Amino acid sequence: MWLLDKPKKLSTRQKAAAAWDGAPARTAPPGRTRWCDWLERAMALVLLIPGLPMMLLTVFVVRLTSSGPGIYRQVRVGLGGRHFVMYKIRTMRQDAEARSGPVWATLDDPRVTKVGRIVRRLHLDELPQLFNV
Numbered sequence: 001m002w003l004l005d006k007p008k009k010l011s012t013r014q015k016a017a018a019a020w021d022g023a024p025a026r027t028a029p030p031g032r033t034r035w036c037d038w039l040e041r042a043m044a045l046v047l048l049i050p051g052l053p054m055m056l057l058t059v060f061v062v063r064l065t066s067s068g069p070g071i072y073r074q075v076r077v078g079l080g081g082r083h084f085v086m087y088k089i090r091t092m093r094q095d096a097e098a099r100s101g102p103v104w105a106t107l108d109d110p111r112v113t114k115v116g117r118i119v120r121r122l123h124l125d126e127l128p129q130l131f132n133v
Helices: 012-021 032-065 114-121 124-132
Strands: 071-077 083-089
Touching (some): 032 114, 032 124, 083 124
């Protein structure tokens, strides 16, 4: 990693990253960002090939065992305040936040379905994030 000598030349994205972790701003030589983006997308595509059948099977089982959609989407805020849509396989009841509002999940959260516990343990609920790359 390269340390920048002049922080005033940082992009908005780099300033947000530096402010977020409190560390000095670091950046790579020009052109590396495009290369990394391309590499991340290529890796996601390679992982989607074996991941897609597992993802479809998991969504099918979730749909069979509980009401509601198998995949849910949520708008999140990323680096630099950029909004993006995140997809995940649903592991909780459909109305999980109806009574309490959004709260952090606990270890033995009663809102998690039986199939959802297995899906979470195996991290299969994270597979749709390959589409987010």
